[in-house]
Amino acid sequence: MNGWTSRLSKSFGLGLDMGIDLGTSNILVWVRGEGLVLNEPSVVAVEKGSGRVLQVGVAAHDMLGKTPGNIVANRPLRDGVIADYTLTQRMLAHIIRRVAGKRLLFKPQIVLSVPSGVTSVERRAVIQAAQDAGAKRAFPIEEPMAAAIGAGLPIESAGGNMVIDIGGGTTDQAVISLGGAVISSSVRVAGYGMDLAIIRHIRRIHNLMVGERTAEDIKIQIGSAFKLDPELTMSVRGRDMVTGLPRTVTVHSAEVREALMEPVGLIVERVKALLEQTPPELGADIIERGIVLTGGGALLRGLERLLSIETSIPVRIAEDPMLCVVRGTGKALEHIDAMAFSIFEPPPPTVPTDL
Numbered sequence: 001m002n003g004w005t006s007r008l009s010k011s012f013g014l015g016l017d018m019g020i021d022l023g024t025s026n027i028l029v030w031v032r033g034e035g036l037v038l039n040e041p042s043v044v045a046v047e048k049g050s051g052r053v054l055q056v057g058v059a060a061h062d063m064l065g066k067t068p069g070n071i072v073a074n075r076p077l078r079d080g081v082i083a084d085y086t087l088t089q090r091m092l093a094h095i096i097r098r099v100a101g102k103r104l105l106f107k108p109q110i111v112l113s114v115p116s117g118v119t120s121v122e123r124r125a126v127i128q129a130a131q132d133a134g135a136k137r138a139f140p141i142e143e144p145m146a147a148a149i150g151a152g153l154p155i156e157s158a159g160g161n162m163v164i165d166i167g168g169g170t171t172d173q174a175v176i177s178l179g180g181a182v183i184s185s186s187v188r189v190a191g192y193g194m195d196l197a198i199i200r201h202i203r204r205i206h207n208l209m210v211g212e213r214t215a216e217d218i219k220i221q222i223g224s225a226f227k228l229d230p231e232l233t234m235s236v237r238g239r240d241m242v243t244g245l246p247r248t249v250t251v252h253s254a255e256v257r258e259a260l261m262e263p264v265g266l267i268v269e270r271v272k273a274l275l276e277q278t279p280p281e282l283g284a285d286i287i288e289r290g291i292v293l294t295g296g297g298a299l300l301r302g303l304e305r306l307l308s309i310e311t312s313i314p315v316r317i318a319e320d321p322m323l324c325v326v327r328g329t330g331k332a333l334e335h336i337d338a339m340a341f342s343i344f345e346p347p348p349p350t351v352p353t354d355l
Contacts, residue, residue, distance in 0.1 A: 148328065
């Protein structure tokens with residue numbers, strides 16, 4: 001885009017700035033001046049052989065586990081990073097065309113969220129995928145920073161703010177002060193890891209094979225990190241591993257909680273490790289202000305209570321936790337022309353990014 005067309009797009013409001021939460025489970029899009037315009041699963045259905053994209057989002061998600069031999073429905077992102085570059089690029093291109101419509105004449109500027117533990121290669125892959133999909137410029141922002149902005153935390157103050165973003169592929173956490181991440185960490189255990197733990201448990205205890213969608217439903221409906229009163233039950237349908245025939249079993253919330261002990265325990269351990277690395281003055285601020293949970297994983301029943309007990313620090317769930325990251329990318333768009341602004345700079349690697 002030359003200088004004349006750039007000025008024209010600004011003058012007539014034809015340009016488009018987007019903030020995108022490029023998650024393992026969902027992709028959310030925030031348009032400057034419009035707010036949230038899209039929230040759909042990060043799933044792409046393609047035709048085998050030709051590679052032609054058939055569906056993206058909800059329609060593709062409905063195909064998971066149900067496709068004929070000539071169609072494949074996949075999640076192109078795993079553990080918060082690109083697992084299939086071509087599919088990710090095609091998914092982004094589809095989303096950009098869908099959101100921009102006729103305004104695509106003027107290429108959009110995009111802010112994309114990335115986990116705090118990504119490598120420089122993974123970071124460049126996200127930027128390149130967005131540009132290949134039609135973006136004029138693409139800027140990555142660390143997920144915990146975006147989550148803190150979206151949650152309304154006073155990140156520019158001299159006090160310490162701690163945010164934990166539990167998404168689909170990664171759990172990212174950071175202690176933020178003066179507009180930057182003082183210390184951060186990322187572990188590739190989150191909502192998707194919880195689903196896999198439930199699948200393994202159902203297979204081991206009930207000899208029943210269930211899919212990812214069923215495991216996610218179990219987690220949402222009866223999953224918990226702390227004892228429930230009363231406990232819940234749910235009827236689950238799947239394939240019997242002995243006979244190969246469909247079968248229904250009753251699953252209790254207590255056994256789901258047991259299945260989730262490993263992934264939840266890893267998250268708790270990483271939170272405690274980050275707190276141990278936090279400077280004392282900022283630690284005192286966190287004790288006073290508490291820890292803020294964001295992301296879809298924050299909605300797991302009793303998780304904030306478990307973390308509060310384990311850390312002896314108040315823990316609260318942000319308002320609309322699933323929207324915090326994309327809302328933060330939207331607010332970051334206001335600084336898109338001031339690239340020295342610290343929110344676009346990666347935080348220092350102070351804690352190992354994987355267990």
